[in-house]
Amino acid sequence: MLPLIDKPIIQYIVEELVEAGIEDIVIVTGYHKRSIEDHFDYISADLRDNLKQGNKLELLEETKKISDLANFAYIRQKGPYGSATPILNAAHLIGDEPFIYTFADDLVPSSPNRFTQMIDLHEELQGAILPCIRVVEDEGYKRYGILAGEMIRSDVIKMSGVVEKPGKDNAPSDLASVGGYLLTPDVFPYIEAGIAKLEKDQEFYLTTFVLESMLKDGKDFFGCALKNSKYYDTGNKLEYLKTVVDFGLHHKELSEDFKTYLRSLLDNGVY
Secondary structure, three states, X not given: OOEEOOEXXXXXXXXXXXXXXXXXXXXXXXXXXXXXXXXOOOOOHHHHHHXXXXXXXXXXXXHHHHHOOOEEEEEEOOOOOOOOHHHHHHHHHHOOOOEEEOOOOEEOOOOOOHHHHXXXXXXXXXXXXXEEEEOOOHHHHHOOEEEEEEEEEOOEEEEEEEEEOOOHHHOOOOEEEOOOEEEOOOHHHHHHHHHHOOOOOOOOOHHHHHHXXXXXXXXXXXXEEOOOOOOEEOOOHHHHHHHHHHHHHOOOOOHHHHHHHHHHHHHOOOO
């Protein structure tokens, strides 16, 4: 729910999903995340009356659009900490069809839309899809999980595994996994098998407990280098500040004034 210019980060991600054709969105939250549910609900009668009385009809219309973006369902997370647990919690709503699993603080603006790219590749290859960025700086090899496997074309790798933060010298490729997954329903039995083997207080991660087992059994996973993309990790303080600046510089209404302000700081030697 951290604000990014004029809306919370999670709304950017929801809008990307909707643009890619997703109609049903399940949000898995903790007990302290009620503000997310409230944000995508229709606003209270009191706030509607206040906006009408203040003649802020444009804002009133915007709030209605948010609640109409998709069909929303909310689940409170139960189970061990880790990235596999939310999928287990939502399995009964997902059903027997492919689905996108993504995180609320990972922004990857892309052209075409990153989820559209993932869906198109899944429809072509029929496997699970991991969106990726190409690592350019050495530090990236120490920061991301790097995909291993066979390049079947310049922007697609058929995966044999993921190596966590290997460093440049040990990296099997330059493709870093970011921004979620497109998964198929056969992931559910592996999640159930993985949690059954979990030791007390052990964290339950999708990569180590689920994907590795699926790959060993010959399930198809592909990594795709997202076209025209940039990754923003807004869960990191410095990266969040960089994200705000970048989005401000590209904002339709604010960009020119913001550029002028930043130039004035540099020209006047304020920093």
